[in-house]
Amino acid sequence: MSMHTLIQWTDSTVNPVGGCGGCELWVPGAPIEEQTCYAGHSTQWRKGKNRAFAMDFNVPELFPGRMAEAAAWSDLLGKERA
Numbered sequence: 047m048s049m050h051t052l053i054q055w056t057d058s059t060v061n062p063v064g065g066c067g068g069c070e071l072w073v074p075g076a077p078i079e080e081q082t083c084y085a086g087h088s089t090q091w092r093k094g095k096n097r098a099f100a101m102d103f104n105v106p107e108l109f110p111g112r113m114a115e116a117a118a119w120s121d122l123l124g125k126e127r128a
């Protein structure tokens with residue numbers, strides 16, 4: 047979650063939920079080299095370092111208040127954009 051992000055196609059991000067119950071792209075318990083879900087790998091790399099991510103991708107986690115916080119950020123109305 048960030049008001050400013052380096053992601054090219056957006057200005058801000060918010061993750062009100064982290065983690066996932068899994069699918070064929072991320073099978074809990076399978077070797078990491080066999081997992082192909084980007085969100086799963088991203089969580090493995092960033093958990094504990096970035097509060098946007100769940101501590102365990104296999105256990106979906108709610109982050110109460112994040113949407114309300116993001117909804118209070120200013121929009122792009124009246125701003126010049128490149």
Ligand code: SF4
Nearest residue numbers: 066068069071072083
């Ligand atoms: S987030 Fe990953 S594991 Fe979850 S449904 Fe999507 S692709 Fe599958």
